[in-house]
Amino acid sequence: MKRPPSSRRVSPIGLDLSPAEIRMVQVIGTPDQFEIFRSAVIPRRGPIESWTKLASIDVEALAGTLFRRGFSGDRVTIAAPREACSTHLIDLPSRDGKAPVDAIAKAEVGRAKRCDPSSFELAAWYLPSRGRGEQGVAVACDRTQLESRIASLEAIGLRVVGVDLAEWGLCRTFGPLLAAEPESVHAVVQVGWSSTIGVLTIGGQVVYTRQFSRGISDLFERLCGRTTLSSSDAAAFLDAMPNDADGSAGDLMVRRSLASLGKDLAAELDTAVTYVTHMYRSAPVGSIFLAGYGADRAELAGEFDRVMGMPVHWAEASRGGRRLELATGLAGRFDA
Structure with a gap:
């Protein structure tokens, strides 16, 4: 594996083992300031019914990708299976x-x-x-269950040096933005495959985490059902579709599905924010930071803005990039 420049401190490899794809990131810098050194996303090839143990075909693909993409070392940090x-x-x-x-x-x-x-x-x-x-x-x-996940990674020569919670990994990625208004209640929302995580923070501290039962899978299943696209192709289509896309039937279906998803998620998040602001009455309401699938889509952000009236920041505002926010935060654990 390729070695990073000797003058920079390299992190462990952050692995986000989601149901539909595996995301990997390695960063260079310090816990307070870092940048991405290597990153990759590969689709899951094994069954996605279970998060706890990677299929052998996924483990082999992970090992090959780490080698070909020039990741450094064998230390990895993972998120605890939710x-x-x-x-x-x-x-x-x-x-x-x-x-x-x-x-x-x-x-x-x-x-x-x-x-x-x-x-x-x-x-x-x-x-x-x-x-x-x-x-x-x-x-x-x-x-x-945790040891099962660790064993599947150790089988290909990786050393799991840290296990973190998804909420803390996300907060690590968005840390500088959350710190800009430390007294406010902020929300980090990661849109996942079949579910979504909403993390509420005050002063960079996680105060409440809620899992919503909706994710991007409904949209992808509709898109794949109308075309010959695989789920990974559908993700690439969503990434490539500009926010000012034309009114074609495919684009219109995606736009409406994203707006519907945003409306449902915003209603769920509104309940969570109401609960936290009731607990901490003196804390002002801050911003929403979107991560994961469709985080840069205007349709999704627009529904959060309309329902909640809070400033919404897309994935570009994070250090992680598209769907890499959690993997970036896991890699940012320099203490591991």
């Missing part, structure tokens, strides 16, 4: 004390799940203070 995770709101001791916060959080989540704390991995963090007892968020990931 379907293997559960989220819990927990009470935490004072953040000024010396209490073992991680151990306390793990024990509390174990009681809530009624399972052995050793059966899951945990990430926990404090929520912004609201002038009362300290609260935090804990996300537990089933150890068996």
Whole structure:
């Protein structure tokens, strides 16, 4: 694999293992300022029913792509499988004390799940203070499913040096933009294949994450049904279609489908923003940052703007580029 310039610090390879495609990014720089060194997107060839274990054909394609595209090293960072995770709101001791916060959080989540704390991995963090007892968020990931994903990558000689949450990876990519208005409630929305993630932040801190049941798959299935396009071809068609596309039947169908998707997602996000602004009444409403499929489409952004009245920023505003936002944020974990 190609080595980066010696004067720059190279990151692990961020892998976003989505149901329809595998996205990989490597960056150079520092945790506060980095740029993409290598990137690639390949379609999934195996069955997409499960996220937890990559099919052998996908693993082989991943290994070949990393080699041909000149990625450096064998260290990778992945996101915890979302379907293997559960989220819990927990009470935490004072953040000024010396209490073992991680151990306390793990024990509390174990009681809530009624399972052995050793059966899951945990990430926990404090929520912004609201002038009362300290609260935090804990996300537990089933150890068996996580180890299955790690094993499939280690089988091709990769070393998984970090496991992150998708919400934190996205926030890392959009970090400078979120920091521009640190007291505001911002929303990062990643449109996925069959579902969408909405992440609400204050001061760069994740305060609420919600998964919406709609993604881009409905549009792609309609597009593929009317043509001979594969799902990867449909993604390329969407990427290539300009925002000022003509009124052809195909373009019109895509535009209407994107607007319908945006309307539904904006209504779901509006509920989430209302909930968070009720929790943090003094925090002003900030901006929406779109990522994932169709993030640069005016039809999608227009519905969020119309329904919510919040400024909307497209994918170009991020350091990740089209559908690479999560992989970029995973790569940006220089501490891994």
